[in-house]
Amino acid sequence: MVKVFPLIFVLLWSSAFITTKPIIDNSDPFSALAFRFLIVAIGFFIFSIYSKQKIIINRKNFTESFFSGVLFHGFYLGGVFFSISKGMPTGIAALIVTLQPILTNALSGPILNEKVSIKQWIGVFLGFIGAALVLGFDVGSSIPILGLVATIVALIAITTSTIWQKKLSNNLPLSVSNMYQALGGFTFHLLIIIFFAKPYIDFTQTFVIAMGHQIFLVSFGAFTILMFLIKKNSASKTVSIFFLIPPTSAFMAWLFLNENLTSLDLVGFFIATVGVYIATRD
Secondary structure, three states, rough: OOOHHHHHHHHHHHHHHHHHHHHHHHHHHHHHHHHHHHHHHHHHHHHHOOOOOOEEEEEOOHHHHHHHHHHHHHHHHHHHHHHOOOOOOHHHHHHHHHOOHHHHHHHHHHHHHHOOOOHHHHHHHHHHHHHHHHHOOOOOOOOOHHHHHHHHHHHHHHHHHHHHHHHHHOOOOOHHHHHHHHHHHHHHHHHHHOOOOOOOOOOOOOHHHHHHHHHHHHHHHHHHHHHHHHHOOOOHHHHHHHHHHHHHHHHHHHHHEEEEEEEEHHHHHHHHHHHHHHHHHH
């Protein structure tokens, strides 16, 4: 079962891109994310109580989990949502964030003492090339400075969060750790709303369905699997599967949204798959 977790993660995480736009169209990004992670935190709290997990933890574990949530759910997701809401072309934003495995590989050696082999580097660069072919972007596109800065912040945040998670490797149950991470994300977005943003959510049927998808399948499902994979495997190998997100999202958009799927997308999918296989193979 554990061997199929990376595949399940890719499918669930990729599906989030289909439901992001309906959420942004019906809310401001920070209100949507605050609402999402409030529900997620409550959900993990209920599950932890039901499964008789110890939810009162020491200050060190709380700080580590809470800060990880601020980085991942706050700066990363907030940065991506905000940049797109400010007119950042989705393809360029996704391409910048897709640099994460390369950055993680570069830092996991000196920080985590992980040995990144030449074979892994070859796989990582093939993965990036494949993802770039699928995403593509118009170099003539107008790039809003604020959107660009937010995307770069998101890239740094998800890289830092991944390395942070691996460096901690505390023994908290995943449900408890995820609860405090979700609380960190909620707190971050709540503070943004209080001091900088105007809260707005239109609870249309479209918004409710899209948000329900991101709460249950992405936050409860995909994120939990990701945390499990980071704990069990090297950070450099784990993040390589992120290269499969863009091509899988493109395939899902073709399947469910009737969007175009070009021959270049298929070539990119193949190259990314080969790259991930090389990077993660023992």
